[in-house]
Each structure stands twice: as structure tokens, then as C-alpha cells.
Amino acid sequence: HDCLLFHRLLQGLLSILRKLKSTPDQEVRILLLGLDNGGKTTLLKQLASEDISHITPTQGFNIKSVQSQGFKLNVWDIGGQRKIRPYWRNYFENTDVLIYVIDSADRKRFEETGQELAELLDEEKLSGVPVLIFANKQDLLTAAPASEIAEGLNLHTIRDRMWQIQSCSALTGEGIQVSLNPPPNSPTKFLCALILLFSPCFCFS
């Protein structure tokens, strides 16, 4: 069983690498989506090591590029309010990684967030794109654990892509263990970054 898992892991990573080699400038497009007040912009600013104390609701979108060791992570943070969700699809093209952010304390909207995620996973332009789900706001006492959210969203039924759920607090930085500085001279710099980004590891179903 372990052997099979390892084989599939290798295959998945190799396909990403191949894709990367074909783009000369090694750019990775990461799309951040989720309902409003989920913490997408805070996460984005944490990734870019910026001040997170003056954040306001996102009208439209924010983009940040993080340059690291020969590759460039372009992170797109799209506003989550209902009124602008129809625009999400304009940003699907060429996405390498989808990050879906959930407010783990906003239980009233678990159903709504699940529906939006399910719709995203059905999108043709996002087919096969690895998805990382952040169960955010774990610093709040009322936050649901990641396992409960995974169960509620039926994540185990995802079979067509790599996925991972990770509990985190964008506010404190906990769980986002992103090191954008993989060891120098490593042959697979991008791989390092991606694995670190998707810490602790990918899940394959």
C-alpha cells in the first residue's frame, strides 16, 4: 500500500515539475478563494510578510508576487462577497494551485462555503488543479477543528486531484508554515516550496 502511495506521489509531483519546466520563467499562479471575511487577504499579507493590522474588505482583488530562488509565486486574492463571486471564473485560467480559505468559526455559513467549494471543484478550467483548504481562524475558541470541516465538506470524496486540509491562523501565522526559501542549490527548488506551502504533505485519494 505504501509503495502504491509513494508511486502516486511521485507521479503527481513529476507532472507538476514537467509543467514547470515548460514555462521558462518558472511562474506559479496561486488562486486564493473563499467567502468574505474568511481571511484571504490576511493570509496573502502574511505570505508576503506584510503588516496585517489595517486590513479592509477586498473590493475586487489583490495580487502579490513573491520572488524566491528563481521562481515567482503570483498569488491572486479575490474578494469573497456574494456580489463579486460571479467574477471568480475570470481568474481560473492557468491556475497551478487553488487555496480555499474557510472561517472555521463561522459555522452558520459552512453550508454556503461547502457549496461554493463544490462548484469550484466542478469547474472545467480548474480540473485537476491541486487544492489546499485552510481551516482558518483556529485562534478563536469557537473554531471547528479541521477534521470536522473535512467531514462536513466530504473532502474524502475528492478523487480527481491532490488535496490537503490544513488548520491555521492567518492572524498568528500558525499553520501557514510557509518557507519561501528552500535550501539553496536544491535541484527541485519549486518542489520544496510547494511541499512547504502544502505542509505537512499532499494527500492523495
Add this chain to the structure above:
Amino acid sequence: MLGYIWQYVYSSFLRYWLKWLIRQATGKCELQRICSGYKPGATRTEKTEYSLRSSKNKVLRGALETSKDKLEQCVDQIMKEKNVKHQKDPLFKESLHICLLQITGYSSLYVSVEDLRKEVFSSENAEHEAMLLKLWDLLMPTVKLESRITKQWGDIGFQGDDPKTDFRGMGMLGLINLVFFSENYTKEARQVLSHANHPKLGYSYAIVGINLTEMAYSLLKSGALKPHFYNTVQGTPELRHFHQLYCYLAYEFDKFWVAEEPESIMQFNQYREKFHNIVKTHLQDPDVCLTLTVSSKN
């Protein structure tokens, strides 16, 4: 490199020798020359601020951190230190006093604004709740709010059913600015709201307002608003002056947005940056006054 050396030599030696020479020639100290040479406003106050900050004298440097009620005393002390006779230059005392009220007032205004920003909107606070409902009544006088948690909040540009999550990093400062604009410039606020609710050119009125509060706050924090307040308030700038500036931004941004006809709301940050640059350019002008030109109710 040469520039740095010159800067160092100038600020550590030359400036003092030069000042001494001019003082001997004119019989007036630098502060007197500034106050008599420039009309009241940004140039005079900024030059005074620079002069005090680079002074070797503790009394002069200390003036920048003096509380409002001790400033008069502080001016007397400065006049004594600098040997300025009231009879010879009767206008100096009042001029310097006003400059100091403006300089120290700017710092204390930032402290008050920061306090409001840090105050988190809370549904348990009756005052906060009352203010939120007031905002609705001011903007939507003919429509009743069906309940506290309702999709109707979207009609004045909040994101979801409960506005409380939209204040975020701006806290009560965001709500107070929104209410201030609607209360003191009701006609203009409703006009801006009607533009915001345009089916094609529209934007979310309330959250764009909160975003513009962030713009006003950052400009204040960086010191960029000094010339504006030094020109418009001959004394200590108060919170209401900050709210007035927000009104200017809210009204002018709307005008700018409507004139630019952006493709969709997704272009917001691009146009916000463009508008931000226009405001910053205005602030480079020493005669800048960012005041809303329509008359307010009070």
C-alpha cells in the same frame, strides 16, 4: 556620496554658522524670520517644525512634545531662550503659539484616530449598534430595516448579512466616518450611494468607504496630511477635521470613479491607486486644502 557628506557638513556645522551670521545681520532669530517671512499655513508651520527639530537647544526641541495646555508657557520660555522682545516683534508670540498648536495637535490627532481604529465594533455595545442603525436611517430614510441581520445591508454596500465583520482593521473609525459623511452631507452621501448602486458602474458603498478610511488613516500616519491640516486649521486639529477629510475623499473618489468609467468593480484597486496618487500629488502643493466644496450642514 558627496551629497551625504555635504548633508552632514551642512546640518552639523554650516547651518549653525549661517544662522549665527544672519542673526547678527538681521537681529532676528530663525523662528522670527520664519514667522514674519511666510503667511500662516503649511510652509510657515513646516519650517518652524524643522527649525525646532534641528535645534541644539533642549527647550526648543522639547516644544514639539509639549502638551496643549503648557504650550503658552513653552512659547514664553522659547522667547526667553532666544532673547526675543515682545515689544519689538508683537506678532511673533501668537504666530509661534499657533504653529506649535498645529504641530503637537497633529500628533495627538493621530493618537485619537488610532484609538478609534483599535476600538472593535461590538454587537454587545449599545452605542455601536445605535450608530450602525443610524447609518441605515440616514442613507435609506424611506426603507425600514427588516431585522438586524438581513441581506438588506447589501443595499448600502456591506458584504453580507451582518456589517460587523466588515469593519475589520479600521474598527469604529470606519463606521464613524460613514455616519459623519451621511449626517453632515446627507444629500451628497445619498448621491454617492446612488452612483454606487448603479448596475454597471457600481461599487459597494460601505466597504469602499471603509477602504477610503484606511487611505485617510495611512496618509495621516505617514505625516502626508500635515500641509492640509496646517493650511486648514489655525490651531489644534480635532477628530472632526479628520472626518471632514474622509468626506472629501468619499465624495471625490466617487466623482473620479464615475468619470473614469471602469470596466467592472474588479478594477477597484487599480483605480484606488490612481486616485491615491492624485491625492498625494495634491498634498505636495504647499497651499493644499482638501476640503469638500459643498457646504456642510454645520
